[in-house]
Amino acid sequence: MANTPQSKKRARQNLRRADVNKARRSRIRTYLRKVEEAIASGDQAAAAAALRAAQPELMRGVTKGILHKNTASRKMSRLSSRVKALSN
Incomplete structure (x- = not known):
């Protein structure tokens, strides 16, 4: 306990x-x-819109120390590639 x-x-x-x-x-x-x-x-349209809304939140998490920069970048990269794959 704190003294x-x-x-x-x-x-x-x-x-x-x-x-x-x-x-x-x-x-x-x-x-x-x-x-x-x-x-x-x-x-795909809804996914792209949701991704655009999520991106600033992820980056804000980085600046506030909630997430590591590389973690947020990795999540964005993987999500964006999955959204892009929906168009095929």
């Missing part, structure tokens, strides 16, 4: 940050799920 005033404050801050980060992570996953559902339905 010093500084460590008590850090513990409080960590709890608040964890809640914020959890909300951001959930928001990113929601956008990714919408892209997955659009891909599963086979509608």
Whole structure:
């Protein structure tokens, strides 16, 4: 348990940050799920629109420290290639 005033404050801050980060992570996953559902339905227009909406959310996750830059890039690359494959 935290003993010093500084460590008590850090513990409080960590709890608040964890809640914020959890909300951001959930928001990113929601956008990714919408892209997955659009891909599963086979509608390329809807999938492309969902991907365009998800892209800024992923990048925001990178700037906020939720995701690593390469992880977000890999997810975008794989999703965009799957959306592109729907047109064939």
